[in-house]
Amino acid sequence: MWLITAGPTREHLDDVRFLSNASSGRMGYALAAAAREAGHEVVLVSGPVDLPAPAGVEVVRVTSASEMLRAAAGRLDDAGRCDVIAGVAAVCDFRPRVRQPGKPPKGAGPLQVELVENPDVLATLAGLRLPRGEGGARFARFTVGFALEVLGPADLDLEAAEARARDKLERKHLDAIVLNGVETLGAAVARVFWLPRKGARFELPPMTKEAVARWLVSTIEHELDE
Ligand code: C5P
Numbered sequence: 001m002w003l004i005t006a007g008p009t010r011e012h013l014d015d016v017r018f019l020s021n022a023s024s025g026r027m028g029y030a031l032a033a034a035a036r037e038a039g040h041e042v043v044l045v046s047g048p049v050d051l052p053a054p055a056g057v058e059v060v061r062v063t064s065a066s067e068m069l070r071a072a073a074g075r076l077d078d079a080g081r082c083d084v085i086a087g088v089a090a091v092c093d094f095r096p097r098v099r100q101p102g103k104p105p106k107g108a109g110p111l112q113v114e115l116v117e118n119p120d121v122l123a124t125l126a127g128l129r130l131p132r133g134e135g136g137a138r139f140a141r142f143t144v145g146f147a148l149e150v151l152g153p154a155d156l157d158l159e160a161a162e163a164r165a166r167d168k169l170e171r172k173h174l175d176a177i178v179l180n181g182v183e184t185l186g187a188a189v190a191r192v193f194w195l196p197r198k199g200a201r202f203e204l205p206p207m208t209k210e211a212v213a214r215w216l217v218s219t220i221e222h223e224l225d226e
Contacts, residue, residue, distance in 0.1 A: 002035045002084040003075055003140075004028055005121055007047035009065045011095035013113060016103045021090035025049030027146070028088030030213035032057045038217050040083070045072045047089055065091045065118040072125055076139055081130070084220055085140040087122030087172075090148075094118060123172040142223055144176045144216075145169070151181035151191065165195055175223065178216070194219065 006028020010018040025046060032044040033054035042057045045068055053059040060075070062068045068089060076082055094115035126143035147168050149161035161179060169177040179193040179201075192212055194202045204215060 001041045001043060001075075001082050002032075002086065003043050003045070003072060003082050003125070004032050004035070004084075004086045005045045005068060005072060005089035005091075006032065007049040007051075008090045009047045009068055009092045009118075010063050011065065011092045011118070012063075012099050013096045014100040014103055019092055019094070019096070019115075021092055023047070023049075023090035025051050027209050027213070028086075029054055030209045031086055031088055031216060034210070034213035034217045035084075037214075038221065040217075043075050045075070045089075047091075064095065065121060066095075069119050069121045069124055072121060073128070076125065076128065082140045083142065083224060085122070085125050085143045086216075086220075087125070087143075087145045089121065091121050092118055120172065122174075126173040138173075142176075142220055143172075143174045144178065144220065145172055145174050146178045146180060148180050148182050151183060162193070162195065162201055169195065169197060176220075196223075 007025035008021040008023040010020045012018045028044065028046070029051050032042050036042045036054060036056045043060065044054070044057050045060045045062060047062060047068065060071045062071050068091065095118050097114040097116045122145050126140060128139045130137050130139060145168060147165035149164055151158055151161055165177050165179045174197065176194065176196045179195055181191040191206070192204045194204065204212060207215070
């Protein structure tokens with residue numbers, strides 16, 4: 001089973017207002033569709049997006065980061081082991097400490113909101129291990145995340161961006177991380193680098209998100225076969 005998170009999360013201040021991230025969900029949905037087309041069972045845990053469920057993919061719709069983690073971890077328990085965990089969601093790092101009911105009136109002057117840190121969905125899932133009796137092995141055979149970094153004009157900041165992405169790879173227990181330039185946010189063709197834990201940076205040729213998704217699926221399949 002391939003477990004994929006996608007889309008933004010929403011962190012509500014009250015029943016109407018929320019904090020969120022800019023994310024169309026297209027990359028995660030494309031990855032889910034490509035994995036399914038390659039014959040894998042796919043569970044897609046998705047924040048609010050305006051995209052239809054890819055054919056043959058089970059979509060679990062959630063709103064907040066906490067819900068995303070609960071839903072995804074619940075699927076891992078059901079499935080026992082999992083082949084791939086791919087964190088493509090743009091999860092909000094923070095949420096308001098309290099969610100007010102209804103829609104409190106605006107009031108005069110600035111609004112102070114206390115934010116608390118959200119769980120790291122991918123790091124939590126990727127760090128899960130089977131009980132010791134079953135060898136204490138990792139739940140997932142392969143874990144991959146996405147890092148959106150400023151690459152800067154003429155890739156001046158590429159080395160620093162790679163270092164930050166590799167730091168995330170370590171912290172989040174990942175086998176690989178996909179580095180994306182913030183500059184290509186929302187663009188049809190993104191600049192994408194594949195950073196495997198055990199290997200050098202590889203730049204993909206310019207291609208659509210759908211093509212990136214197919215490339216990632218075959219690369220991950222190859223890693224699983226090793
Ligand atoms: O730390 P940063 O947000 O740049 O890391 C990006 C990766 O971590 C993505 O794969 C994203 O899906 C995942 N992530 C997560 N939960 C968070 C923050 C990030 O799953 N709270």
